[in-house]
Amino acid sequence: MTVQMDAVALEAFMAREFPQAQQYVVDSVTEQGIVMRLPVTDRHLRPGGTVSGPTMFGLADVAVYLAILAQIGPKALAVTTNCSIDFMRKPAAGVDLIAECRLLKLGRVLAVGDVLIRSEGTETPVARATLTYSIPPERS
Secondary structure, three states, X not given: OOOOOOHHHHHHHHHHHOHHHOOOEEEEEOOOEEEEEEOOOHHXXXXXXXXXXXXXXXXXXXHHHHHHHHHHOOOOOOEEEEEEEEEOOOOOOOOOEEEEXXXXXXXXXXXXXXXXXXXXXXXXXXXXXXXXXXXXXOOO
């Protein structure tokens, strides 16, 4: 695979196509995947002072989406078709969440990615997700 979009291009794409997702930061892009972060704020917390499950799901979903786009270019209509997420331990409330996404398959119509999410400063994952995306067909 050859990287079609770097971190700057991905963030510009998101600003243009998904301004509601400006909270995510692309740290790095490789041929295998992407590393992203979410600066955790009070709006991401649930009672008990931990990061909410929907917040972690959103980070995993965006990480796979951008890892795919980094490889295929700006195709906004790629969509999630399946997700499985395991919440393994309580994330820290006062630090960024880091998502490390690795693309397991990138085909013509389907892509599968695996994401490990951890709290910055720790190596143990707080969640793991596997997502499948449908890639729109090329228009002739």
